[in-house]
Amino acid sequence: MDDGQDAGDERAESAATPGREPLPRTAALPILPLAPWQRAEQAAEDQEPASPEPATEPAHPDTANLDLADQGSSSLGTSTGGLPQLSPDAGPETRALPLAQALEREKVKESAQDLEKLLLGAKRTMRRREAAAAAGISLLSARKLWRALGFPNLGDDDVAFTEVDLEALRTIVGNVRSSVLTEEAAVSITRSIGQMTDRMVVWQIEALVEDMVQNQGVSDPEARRRLVDRLPDLVDPLEKLLVYSWRRQLNAAVHRLGVRAETGLASSEEGRDGSEDDAPLPLARAVGFADLVSYTSLSRRMNERTLAQTVQRFENKCAEIISIGGGRLVKTIGDEVLFIAETPQAGAQISLTLATEFANDDFLPKARVSIVWGRILSRLGDVYGPTVNLASRLTALADPGTVWTDSVTAGTLEGDDRFVLDPQPTTQVRGFGDINPVVLSMGEGAGLVLD
Known part of the structure; x- marks a missing residue:
């Protein structure tokens, strides 16, 4: 059964219950299902005789959260970090995360999003067909290059590519069109970059995690969480070192070829x-x-x-x-x-x-x-x-x-x-x-x- 039907059933039950006003309808927001502890409270109320309640003014949306916060500091002040103690009979839905842990996860998520903006260099605005068309190539040709770089398969509706991705695609295609590279050579060189950088970043991440575990005394999961906050300061230095090393290695290879x-x-x-x-x-x-x-x-x-x-x-x-x-x-x-x-x-x-x-x-x-x-x-x-x-x-x-x-x-x-x-x-x-x-x-x- 879908969420809309669940919500409809709950509205019907609410309207049929004596002494209870039907839930208000809005044009913009759907009626949300009740939380597990709210369903438990409602079931208890349904078993009691209906009694008249004093009229109250409807709560303003901006004050509703404040009221909930006040309740959290008093009646909900339990060992679960602000969430009510629930009956084990209520099922697995009631196993909520402690508030502090939930906030910490949200913080990590925000840090990861900020890091993505820094690394990708632009906002994701294009689907795969749009990126291929903007580069002037077929989707099949674009997918060859993306797979060579190690990108996962994406659906037609996934907005995954940025202007930076488009510029990289145009660079590779431009070398083929100008006959600097054949298509086979372009795919092979692209694959070399994808595989080497994939191994390199895994190596670097593991080295940083190991360093924090050994020298800061934190657990492996905690070190990985902290790394998300630490990486922004390392991106530019590591990128410069990568380009420097690549140029030196290329020069050494040319030296071996010639001298x-x-x-x-x-x-x-x-x-x-x-x-x-x-x-x-x-x-x-x-x-x-x-x-x-x-x-x-x-x-x-x-x-x-x-x-x-x-x-x-x-x-x-x-x-x-x-x-x-x-x-x-x-x-x-x-x-x-x-x-x-x-x-x-x-x-x-x-x-x-x-x-x-x-x-x-x-x-x-x-x-x-x-x-x-x-x-x-x-x-x-x-x-x-x-x-x-x-x-x-x-x-x-x-x-x-x-x-x-x-x-x-x-x-x-x-x-x-x-x-x-x-x-x-x-x-x-x-x-x-x-x-x-x-x-x-x-x-x-x-x-x-x-x-």
Whole structure:
């Protein structure tokens, strides 16, 4: 039964009750259903004989709330923060929130709305078809770009887009129309931005929440509530840092493409005869994995805070070593990192430093590490190919605290005093058949110098 029928039934009951005036009608406002405690009071009155009541002047709308407030300070002054104590028989509808908690939730809601205005930069005024039409593209094309950015599906009637959204859409479309980008490239680049920023903001929020939990002594839910009030002061600084970092990273990538191209080409065929499975792939890179030993069993015995500290320390140390060695951290998968380097020598130094640092760390367990030189395909920020798969298989075979490689990679490192090569018995590796693994150790020299 709908609300209108409920209200009609209540008006009918009111009119049929002797001694009670019918509820007033208005043209602007509907008759609201009675609250649970009002229904209970009405039921009690219906059981009593009707008695004449003194005439009273109708309450002015502006004074009605004041009257209720006065009652709340006297007859409704209960332990529920101003709400009446209700009978358990009245059902779940009577389980009202304490007034203080309700006000706090309203405050958080208002803070979130203020933050949205700051972040979106304009008011939501357009539906999806209107935004697509204003950008001069079909809804299908617009949805491709919105999905690439990670936006959820929206209905035709949802007013969700701002002038800032429209400007962003026009920017992407303009690059396609001017032939700066193909549509496929535009979608791929847009997806890279959407996925990276999505991961980035989740990381930043969790870092801020963890900081408040540890240093302010508040609970996790309370820290998340406070963060809504704290974020407005951080938006501009974080945005500037993001743009700065992106420009620096892009410059570093261009530097690798240009200045280091000669070095990469010179070493791209080291130890290879062109018959390898990965020969058709475009990039010659050293691919490495580092995997924490017994992480799964250790994580079962850790509380939430210790587990978070372990993962964070592991990833921070990996990122630092890989960066100092001139490599790139491709991704972190729980207790494992995947990285690449431009030469087998750089990859070997990074691998050995990772194994040594984790072996000497009092907080983290040892790591199994591998490094393989070969050709890869780089797409969507990730790397693919047989070289990646072989490096992953060797990591699983390595002993804790050691670095394993294959005979091809070992051949490129032979004669370099910085490395010691210890061939192992032939081993069958799933997907590769028999291979000749080699244990890699540090030779002469200090290796990577960490600050």
